[in-house]
């Protein structure tokens with residue numbers, strides 16, 4: 001496929017080829033990559049600010065922008081088709097660019113061009129020349145051992161009476177951008193796999209003593225043995241802990257406490273501590289004594305108009321055509337329970353029995369306060385508040401993208417580290433016999449690469465000592481500004 | 493307050509004095525001296541005209557040396573402040589804005605010293621040290637009760653990951669400050685060609701190396717952050733503004749790394765992108781002031 005870019009403007013090409021070529025080059029271009037990443041950054045900024053007051057400040061300052069700001073707040077950038085398409089384009093660009101560059105990079109690594117020309121070395125911004133009273137072969141041997149000691153690879157080619165050479169170091173680091181860029185694609189793939197094949201249940205509530213099935217095509221179920229919450233003096237939470245047993249198809253597969261940051265994995269799923277609540281164990285019988293309801297009722301997911309802060313729950317009894325609302329005392333000090341209208345004590349709940357059908361009229365509504373353990377007849381039902389217990393809210397998640405993310409993370413950071421900390425260094429040069437011994441000329445491939453030049457100067461100095469010849473070094477014009485401890489001296 | 497906590501605070505106070513003084517010295521060194529020349533000319537009419545011209549000269553070397561010395565003091569005291577607080581809290585001080593910023597001051601002085609020694613140039617101190625000093629002023633402005641040590645809320649207790657996440661962020665931001673300084677000087681040098689500033693090539697290299705440290709670190713921040721979020725909340729990435737702000741910063745530096753390989757973009761335009769990058773860093777750092785969301789417990 002690389003030939004597509006290599007041949008341009010050949011008259012025999014069909015329009016299809018031309019179009020494919022254009023597209024290919026569009027994706028290969030680093031200039032386009034800059035544009036794409038910049039656009040992604042811009043969208044990210046827009047999406048980020050959406051979560052802040054900044055757009056509103058803008059609207060406050062310039063009222064005419066208000067409609068635009070409203071649309072800004074309404075636009076879910078990160079889930080927009082535009083954002084997704086841009087990610088897709090970038091992923092394709094990375095893939096295409098990777099394929100496109102592979103042959104060239106491979107050539108640099110495996111079979112670099114060795115041949116160069118004296119003119120090229122002369123014209124270079126930086127070069128070094130040694131003249132020594134020794135043969136070209138001895139010069140070559142000396143340089144070779146100097147470069148070897150600096151872990152360079154040294155390759156030569158005889159061109160007429162000249163020995164041309166090419167030396168490089170860290171050539172494999174050139175490959176560092178591969179794992180890095182591929183990791184970016186993998187992260188996207190991981191995200192897609194996770195959202196397509198995984199699941200996440202954020203409000204999986206289980207009461208103490210209860211066993212609940214996870215669903216989502218699994219045979220998992222969770223039994224909550226006990227929930228404990230502890231606090232420090234200030235009232236801030238110290239620990240939430242759910243002691244659970246997890247079953248797969250009825251057999252116990254895992255057991256133990258789940259706390260914040262310490263999830264448990266069982267089967268494919270992972271269980272996290274999310275939050276908790278209280279439940280009231282209610283028993284309801286009809287006038288004949290037949291049991292209509294006997295299980296923990298989770299309170300807190302539901303608020304009653306009469307007492308909005310207090311945890312409430314609702315029991316529906318369709319056969320009887322009624323519903324029973326249960327309100328437990330508000331224990332959250334931040335809600336100022338002292339101002340509650342119901343003023344329930346611990347060990348009490350407030351109940352309200354009303355028709356399921358709201359249109360049936362309000363006159364059938366009856367309320368009562370139940371004391372723990374004391375059954376009471378309300379609207380023809382016998383209600384018993386047995387005890388208060390806890391329920392835990394777990395988050396259950398299965399993310400098949402995890403292994404992909406882990407691999408991608410390692411590739412990403414590893415690739416970056418290799419790219420930045422093992423810079424590729426290259427040197428070209430020519431050695432030849434001359435009238436008074438041998439000459440060696442060489443130049444680094446370090447255009448606008450300060451580190452490369454510095455290393456080259458150090459190398460020339462050491463090579464000069466090894467060869468017993470003082471090098472004639474061409475330095476860049478601005479080198480005087482390189483090292484300011486030296487420059488300082490002029491001003492004293 | 494615990495004795496160690498108090499000691500840490502006194503060390504912090506010493507840090508801010510040292511860094512303030514270092515800033516002054518570095519600025520005096522980088523801006524240079526103004527030399528005024530007066531010339532008196534006699535005109536043909538028998539009167540005299542004095543003309544004075546001013547030109548700039550390199551800053552006094554001893555200012556630069558004082559700046560370095562004071563920076564070392566600053567680093568020493570900041571290290572003490574962080575160390576005592578670490579012992580007192582039995583964890584790295586990264587829990588609220590006070591602790592985070594304190595550790596940041598240490599990181600930025602260390603990163604700066606490394607670059608100063610690596611390149612043998614002192615002018616960057618004229619920008620980096622005022623940033624560090626500004627950070628100490630910000631710390632002074634925080635409510636005093638943040639200086640006390642409070643236990644972490646459950647979601648923050650995943651110590652190793654959280655510590656690595658936050659420390660990586662601190663060091664990433666610190667190196668970005670260095671690259672910012674190099675970019676500013678690059679633009680100044682390019683525009684006005686001031687002779688005694690380091691060469692463009694060196695400034696470009698400083699900026700790139702700093703990003704070369706900061707960018708992998710910031711990548712690590714994003715990765716560790718999502719691992720931590722996964723452990724705490726069961727989700728890697730929730731498009732929380734604090735997360736996306738860090739992503740934005742990361743992307744801006746990604747743009748920089750690409751432009752640096754492009755003809756026509758390398759140099760001035762890359763330097764301008766670095767200014768945007770550092771603006772993004774500041775935005776992310778102080779993001780808590782703008783956003784709600786999962787990271788809102790940072791103590792502000």
Ligand code: HEM
Nearest residue numbers: 028030033036037090093094097177419742743746749753
């Ligand atoms: C749009 C698709 C992309 C393409 C075609 C692309 C292409 C390239 C190429 C060709 C290089 C090598 C430059 C060189 O060594 O001369 C490179 C380097 C790099 N790219 Fe990308 N890239 C893309 C997306 C990204 C993204 C999204 C990021 C992350 C923000 C990124 C981060 C980097 C980094 C860190 C380097 C290394 C810079 C260096 O070696 O100095 N790239 N990219």
